[in-house]
Amino acid sequence: MAALPNLTVVGGESGLPLYPIPTGMVLEQNFFMKFRHRDWMKSEFRNLASREVRAVALDLFCVAYDEDPAGTLPANEELLARLVDVPLDDWRGLCARKISPLDGWQRCVTDAGVMRLFHPLMVGMATDATKSRADYLEKKEADRERKRMEALPDQIRRxxxxxxxxxxxxxxxxxxxxxxxxxxxxxxxxxxxxxxxxxxxxxxxxxxxxxx
Structure with a gap:
């Protein structure tokens, strides 16, 4: 797969791409996940993978949304199996299939130097979500400032x-x-x-x- 424009390759022997979303950026306060369901329904993965693989793959997307950094997964099979609530032997069996739940996931390095897994689809989803969250927090702070400044003249008089x-x-x-x-x-x-x-x-x- 071609390298993504916003995933630059870090130096050193690993040659792994640097994940663009920083560590500490989590989306736990986001109560929904924007998902391009039409792209999913038309995708080659969805149409060729077994039902069991598709179900676990969707769970992986949901898990990654709340991981740190947002949109990544741990590069450890035992952790992955636990995160999607699948026995390790069953997880290994799913991953041994021609089309596995981890199809499309690749290794990357975070800004903290930790190796994680990322998926191009999740990069876009997580990037959009972090931008939306930043815009929301900025607007919320602006609203607080406006309310403070509106109330301050009367507070000064009192x-x-x-x-x-x-x-x-x-x-x-x-x-x-x-x-x-x-x-x-x-x-x-x-x-x-x-x-x-x-x-x-x-x-x-x-x-x-x-x-x-």
Whole structure:
């Protein structure tokens, strides 16, 4: 099989491709797996493999989705047999068939230097899923920031500051950052906490002016 564009061959004697998704990138919070069922139904593997092999192959895809790195499998037959809940002797029998559950799976090296197995189909699925998850987390963080900044002016007023301070956008950004660093969640931004942060920020500003 030709080398995939995003799987560069690492140096050394192994000559194995470097898996593109880093270690630690898992998809356990994803409650569904995007699967191109039409490609699967039309594939040569699906149409030529036995029902037992097809069933185990689908389990391997599902297992790989939650492995670390996402989309890979351990390169160990005993672990693989356990992951798909097949007795080792039965697993060896399936793998000895002309078309086995591991057809299409190849060895690779992770960024941590561990040898794993990857499948071109899983590379695409896992890459799409990690991108979608990153976009989701970025949007979630942006929503949290927006809500914090919307609530902060009123919190400043309740802490006893003037409306002028509450409307100063530069000051809001600096105060929000100070609160995140020194009073991170789950600390609630009650008037006492916000006032303490404002006083500390004011002391820092006065100290900076004296040092000029």
């Amino acid at each position: 802490a006893g500051a003037s409306s002028r301070m509450a409307e100063d956008q530069d000051y809001l950004v600096r105060l929000d950052q100070y609160l995140l660093e020194h009073f991170p969640p789950p600390t609630q931004r009650r008037p006492k906490v916000v006032k303490q942060a404002m006083e500390a920020l004011d002391a820092l500003d006065r100290g900076a002016l004296r040092g000029m």
